[in-house]
Amino acid sequence: MHKSPLIDTKLEELAKKKTQVDAQIAALDARRHLSLKKDKDRIKWLLGNLVFDRLNADPVLENIVRRDLPERLTQRDHDRGLWQILFPEQ
Structure with missing residues (x-):
């Protein structure tokens, strides 16, 4: 079976776009994960300071x-x- 060159070209374009979209999704997911980690670290720091400040009292x-x-x-x-x-x- 022979594929038409037009279909081959379209498939290659779509595969390239899919690869780009997958990379964008991965980058956004990594950014979201980093943001959540920073938020959790900030909460831990704030709680630690609160405990430290109130410890003796x-x-x-x-x-x-x-x-x-x-x-x-x-x-x-x-x-x-x-x-x-x-x-x-x-």
């Missing part, structure tokens, strides 16, 4: 941090003295 919050934070600290965090910065009396 709220005994319940302090107990939660003293109980749960050690399991999140790495050896490097311990070596840098982060726990002592938060709780200098220990």
Whole structure:
């Protein structure tokens, strides 16, 4: 079976457009993902600042941090003295 050159040309044009659209979709999806990550990072930073600012004034919050934070600290965090910065009396 022989295809007409016009059909072959049209198929090539459409395949090229599809490739371009797929690339645009991927770029927009990556941009959306980056934006969501930045928003989540900002929320984490704001929450961290809130907890840090209120830590000494709220005994319940302090107990939660003293109980749960050690399991999140790495050896490097311990070596840098982060726990002592938060709780200098220990």
